[in-house]
Amino acid sequence: MAMSLPSRSADRRVLSEINVTPLVDVMLVLLVIFMVTAPMLQRGTDVELPRAEHSDVKEQDRLTLTLRRDGRIFLNTEEVPRAALRDRLAAAVRDRERTVQFRGDSQVPYGLVIEVMDMLKAAGIETVGMITERPSNPRR
Numbered sequence: 001m002a003m004s005l006p007s008r009s010a011d012r013r014v015l016s017e018i019n020v021t022p023l024v025d026v027m028l029v030l031l032v033i034f035m036v037t038a039p040m041l042q043r044g045t046d047v048e049l050p051r052a053e054h055s056d057v058k059e060q061d062r063l064t065l066t067l068r069r070d071g072r073i074f075l076n077t078e079e080v081p082r083a084a085l086r087d088r089l090a091a092a093v094r095d096r097e098r099t100v101q102f103r104g105d106s107q108v109p110y111g112l113v114i115e116v117m118d119m120l121k122a123a124g125i126e127t128v129g130m131i132t133e134r135p136s137n138p139r140r
Helices: 021-042 082-092 110-122
Strands: 064-067 073-075 078-080 099-104 127-130
Touching: 064 110, 073 082, 078 082, 082 110, 099 110
Parallel strands: 064 099, 099 127
Antiparallel strands: 064 073, 073 078
């Protein structure tokens, strides 16, 4: 009985097709993982802060920039002309932490807010905290 063995030239064929099924499976699993975890990363933790009669933070240590509805700008309690704001901010944060608390009226034009934010960045301010008010009756 003669047995036919496969020739060696048939074994050395190059397969030109790539099996992409495992790659698609892995990508779909990663997509599902990211879709599930992304909303969890954006959600903050709700905390009710304790109240204290005496606070360690002194008002003069905190740098607050206030932008009023009429376009006037105040650095803490002192009014600053818009042209001199960048220099005053740079001088104010020279020897302290480069953090500013920003209070802006809700009726201030958006372009003016961006202009002030640009001046903060030009003065070397690294962190800007936005001061807001809570609504009187929050919806849950």
